[in-house]
Amino acid sequence: MNAGASAQVLNIAAGAFLFTAVLILWRRELASIIDIFALQGVALAVMVAVIAVDEGSVELFVVAVGVLVVRSGVLPWLLRRALSHAGATRRETRPLVNVVASLLAAAALTLLAYAVSQPLVALDPSPAAHAIPVGMAVVLIGFFVLVTRRLALSQLVGFLLMDNGITAVGFLSTAGVSLIVELGVTLDVLLMVLVLQVLKTRIREAFGDTDLGELRGLHD
């Protein structure tokens, strides 16, 4: 693959990465949010694969396959399983911020991400580094989802969105850190999701449903 074509594929994947994040902000149906999240995993894996081809690194290509399996296979599967146990609460009906305002916020956050990432892009003129602001934007949008959604599962998706963004920044900036750290990070994220799932089940046992808006017992 020549340099121009690979840069183009990278840009398309980065665009899809950001677009899926915005879609997640837009949709209310949890089932479709999970589908979009799986698509985002594919976009992330494509980005890593392009970098792997550019650098001719077999190791990185294996990592890309791993990203594909975990982000668009295992994690969405875990989320779907949680959803099928969730019963009636399949829809985010009362987010703290309405859809129009959320989309405007996403635009503002993307601009912010580009502003913050200026020094990063300045340091390295490669096409991969030019896509870093997209990763940053997804981190910020994920954080926004995390703080404005009420359902436990939506918050979980917000957290995973943040994590996707961070992983993207990691790969785009440095082609990943050492393999052992990469493995540790992936393992931690998987465990985190499992922990949150168990807790979610316990919340349902204790509260009846998993609307975190009702979690107001502890405060000062």
Add this chain to the structure above:
Amino acid sequence: MIMPILLPLLAAAAQRLLPSSAVRNALAPCSGLGVLAAAILLAVTVTADGPQTGVGLLRVDALSAYLLIVIGAVSLVSGVATPSYLRTESDLGHSDEAAQRRYAVLVQLFLAVMALAVLAANLGVLWVSIEATTVVSAFLVGQQRTKAAVEAAWKYVVISSTGIALALLGIFLLNFAALHADDSARLNWISLVTSAPQLDPAVTRIAVVLLVLGFGTKAGLSPLHSWLPDAYSQAPAPVSALMSGVLSSVAFYAVLRIKVIADSALGVDFTRNLLVVMSLASLLLAASLMLGQRDYKRMLGYSSIENMGLLALGAAIGSPLAIAAVLLHVLGHGLIKSSLFIGAGRIFQLTGSTRIDGVHGLAGRSPALAGAFGLGVLAVIGFPPFSLFASEVGIATAGFAAGMGAVTTAALLLVLITAAALVVHTSRMLLGRVAQAPASVMTGHAETTRDRPGFAPAPTVLSGEGSTAVLSGATPTTVLSGATPTTVLSGTGSATAVAVRAVPKGTATAVRRPGADVWAMVGALIACAVLGIWAGPVGTLLQQATVIVTGMAP
């Protein structure tokens, strides 16, 4: 070098496999003792021969050896208290065999990952192990499975993983900057410190903000602190002891390591300003929420936030004296706060309420516990001879010497307010007439005690006296000894009756027995007092650790 990690892992396996609960109960203190012994051995090697590297990803220098000693000491305190805590819990019917086994395994894993965090030679491994502490301790926080405990666990996991995710972003950016400065540079401490002056300042600045915010979340520093009082108040007492005594210190250790790199890449001012803001915000928050606090476990949680704020202030000052004081404060605070949480757990088992006004005349019902708790509170607000006195004076002196007089004065005022509130609340718990002691049933819910028909307000004369005596600098003994003897004499007779009424199924002995937990508290108090008077061989280690952080000897 791998002993401090391996021992808890072995203990965890043993907890899983061994059938006899008596043997398993003895394992918790043994594992703590083992970690402490291994830490001391490592410290001796390091002070004599300098830093050691092992198995590629591990490295121990004076700073990590010192933190290992903190881990060992606090886990010993918590381990000694664990068996009697668990026995009482099962006597009260709060937990069964399987739950206790799971609990014991998780506690040992928790210790192992914390030891790994301070031994990591690499920022990435440090991140992975700190994140792993969240995964392991989430179930420990939610152990009780009550509504409040599950809610606390959820908040804890979501907020601290978010914070720590920010730190991961910071690590990636720092790695990016390091790669462009020096091709061989990776996330190793050594290579990061040596290549720090060549790091791109603009990128490093973003990375440092993210890293300090992220690890600060885990340490309980503002702005992402809100999980802390919930988690500390809902976790089982020995776990709260570990979380407040060690986990926050381990996270703070990461902040110190980042500071070393940031200072040489960006100059001192950048991190200083960042830390000062976080410190003052934490102190202000702790002081304001401490004043009207009604729950004694949350009160201890806010006291931890306050102490973390002090540590951040010390780190911001950054002179050798300040850093030495910060490190001493980490150990002293770990010992005292863990013993206070163990005491709080005991009080909760005794009274069934976590509300301050649900506890009355503790000095009469359980003088040993009340004495240890009272002394612990005096130690934590910085009374001599305890080492927190020395470290707080050290931080304040260094602050004025470094020309940060305004900030230090503001911080000291906030610390004073917090201390006053802490003493007033504690005296309301410890003093008072036993006859009015609550006969509440053990429910495990703070809310249930809320509607109970009113107790007469605590003898305000006494508590008022207590606080003014403390503020005006009178000796601490007057506060306690002034009131305890009389209440002890009048109270012992009814103590039995209260304890029996408090427990449903005739298992009064379990609650009444002055268990090993009180001994653990006393031991921690003595250790801290000794440390305040004579640092001994710890002094050398402290000195070397200070050199690592500041590049200069104190």
